[in-house]
């Protein structure tokens with residue numbers, strides 16, 4: 063069962079606690095008062111009351127159950143799912159729904175989950191207001207989801223927050239101004255993290271892109287080569303190091319025509335030659351978490367190339383800046399407010415589970431992994 067929540071309530075005080083099988087009847091009663099369709103059955107409650115893969119909370123006052131919340135812990139994922147939340151009609155509007163949900167989020171973080179997801183009926187204004195107030199954002203919808211055929215909104219919140227002590231540098235966030243300038247945006251954030259008062263601009267963003275671009279990458283404009291970013295950083299007064307697990311030209315898989323492949327290869331050669339003549343260390347080895355840890359410990363700021371597949375289901379190479387690490391996660395600033403990220407806060411200190419790092423920081427058929435670290439000279 064989930065971690066126990068213990069409070070010693072004073073008379074009249076509302077206590078949050080983990081329910082047990084003795085609460086079954088009261089839970090069924092509460093369910094009937096709270097929902098007209100899609101009710102949890104007695105059998106489901108019995109199941110979840112005795113199941114370890116959930117966090118279950120009830121709110122009680124003077125022996126009377128006033129509300130419950132149930133979160134399922136999906137195995138093999140970083141997700142928790144708010145399966146149900148209900149407050150007795152007589153106790154609504156007292157802040158109980160909010161209190162239970164916040165407590166359930168904390169329990170989910172203790173259960174090593176990074177994101178809380180939920181479905182809510184599109185007309186359920188009270189519930190939607192509550193979720194929005196607590197920072198949930200809609201990321202999808204499911205037509206004909208409920209028994210009454212209404213649509214469900216899918217909402218999500220990042221519940222794991224970086225501890226201030228784990229932040230490696232002051233971390234300004236900058237929003238990239240084009241689709242193809244995640245690399246320059248990551249570099250500008252990295253420079254800002256080492257240069258108090260530095261303000262990134264679009265001019266600098268485009269300048270860096272012109273210096274570091276691979277010219278072509280998948281369709282459209284090229285993104286940035288790790289060595290290109292390192293060279294740009296050196297020009298701006300930083301020492302830079304690159305780790306890449308491949309000696310073959312980078313991003314070659316992404317382009318189809320032979321002409322484009324030739325150009326991408328030539329640009330890769332030029333970057334490697336320049337790195338050599340300007341004494342920028344380019345280590346050809348497998349990028350591991352240990353590289354990032356020791357760079358952070360040495361006062362470097364680190365940019366990692368990730369595949370956005372795990373964020374958005376679309377495979378694209380994407381540069382992010384590492385803002386810190388703890389025992390479970392690496393945190394990154396992502397300069398792209400994508401379709402599912404709706405505001406700047408969603409893109410700051412985004413957690414990536416360390417256990418997922420090798421899949422996340424690996425791009426394309428040849429599993430390219432690369433990172434650039436910079437430190438003020």
Ligand SMILES: CC(C)(COP(=O)(O)OP(=O)(O)OC[C@H]1O[C@@H](n2cnc3c(N)ncnc32)[C@H](O)[C@@H]1OP(=O)(O)O)[C@@H](O)C(=O)NCCC(=O)NCCS
Pocket residue numbers: 096097146147148149150153154155156157158159160161181182183186187188189191192193195
């Ligand atoms: C949704 C529900 C759990 C909210 O519980 P609650 O204890 O009444 O909510 P709270 O008192 O914590 O209110 C928190 C926020 O919810 C929203 N809210 C609460 N009552 C509301 C109302 N009458 N109208 C609109 N919004 C309301 C507000 O945003 C409120 O914040 P505020 O007080 O700062 O304005 C409760 O209404 C309920 O049980 N509904 C039936 C079951 C249900 O629909 N569950 C959700 C399934 S997805």
